[in-house]
Amino acid sequence: MTKKYVLVGTGGRAEFFYGAIVRDFKETCELVAFCDLNQTRMNYANHLLEEKYQHSKIATYAYADFDEMIATEKPDTVIVTSVDRTHHTYIIRALELGCDVVTEKPMTIDAEKCQSIIDTINKTGREVRVAFNYRYAPHNTKIRELIKNDVIGTVNSVHFEWALDTQHGADYFRRWHRDKRNSGGLLVHKSTHHFDLVNFWLGTTPETVYATGGLRFYGRENAESRGVTKFYQRAHGSDHAKNDPFAIHLDENEHLKSMYLDAEKEDGYQRDQSVFGDGISIEDTLGVMVTYKNKAILNYSLNAYLPWEGYIIAFNGTKGRIEVRIREQSYVNSGGNKEDEGKVMEKSITVLPMFGKAYEVKVLEGEGGHGGGDPVLLQDLFGTPTKDEFNRAATHVDGAMSILTGIAGNLSIQTGQAIKVDDLVKL
Incomplete structure (x- = not known):
């Protein structure tokens, strides 16, 4: 028996989901409709379905006709890939109308919207899945395995530097993301991936967040x-x-x-605005300190204008240290090669035992984006469920705890104070 899906928001991230459904998951999934405010964009999505995937066109609905779409098409699941500020609108209404939801990250952009989603899930009993593909990248799963297996003991601190290059990083300042009201800024839109990874790796959730940052390069x-x-x-x-x-x-x-x-x-949406123009309200240089409920601490930084793309991490534990260096291919929607999106260009994971010789950990990468993580995520979302010892499938609670780190960081930048995460939302 196949599940029926509709997709809301046919912009740059949408094809990742609808392309996979019609190409790889025909036996378990049926794509029945697109929903967007822009008919031209939906027509182009239908063109890709026909020309690229040899799939027939599907129905299209305006955002204002969302309820009509649900009533007519009767989907089991709504996929939400619209502008971040509208995620909560379609997540909540889909749940109220009896559908489950798969949403692109971030789940939403502020605490009030997050609370509304959680309240609706509790009321309806429906399911929300958040598409955190970085969890599924083999090198990130390997880090989780090393920590879970007590290779360096209890992790007390993490130093995490994320670098966006001048192709990928600049693109956030050309698009709708440049307005913080749309995206929550990079601490929510982009760093949600990174904060989720720390939660996933350490098996904990954030307690207190202090952040600083500003617009230092663009604007x-x-x-x-x-x-x-x-x-x-x-x-x-x-x-x-x-x-x-x-x-x-x-x-x-x-x-x-x-x-x-x-x-x-x-x-009227202009995708190619100047990164040195007016109207930019997000930060490009950010630093965050997080204390977790298991007493670990995180020092995190993000810079969006560097000559190198990737991340460098150090985990300090009671039995040793893990050092990680990952260099990635830049971003496809800023004009890069679609087949190379998220491609791992260089990786190293080094374990330094407390009283032993350092050694490299080998990781086999798979085919597809993010070191082979993207196909595994898609299989988890749309294929036949299988047991996963790492529990990589992200629930609405995982989605909330990742964005709340960034939301608390935004509040900390505004107030100059440390923010307690439990004060923001009640799960």
């Missing part, structure tokens, strides 16, 4: 120090953007052109 206020003297609001049609290494040219990429440039006439 109009930093343009002069970057040597920018000619300004434009968006790249398309601008002579000033032609030689700007931070510009993205939608008309040079057929996929981006079809999805965004051709769709502007309906909603």
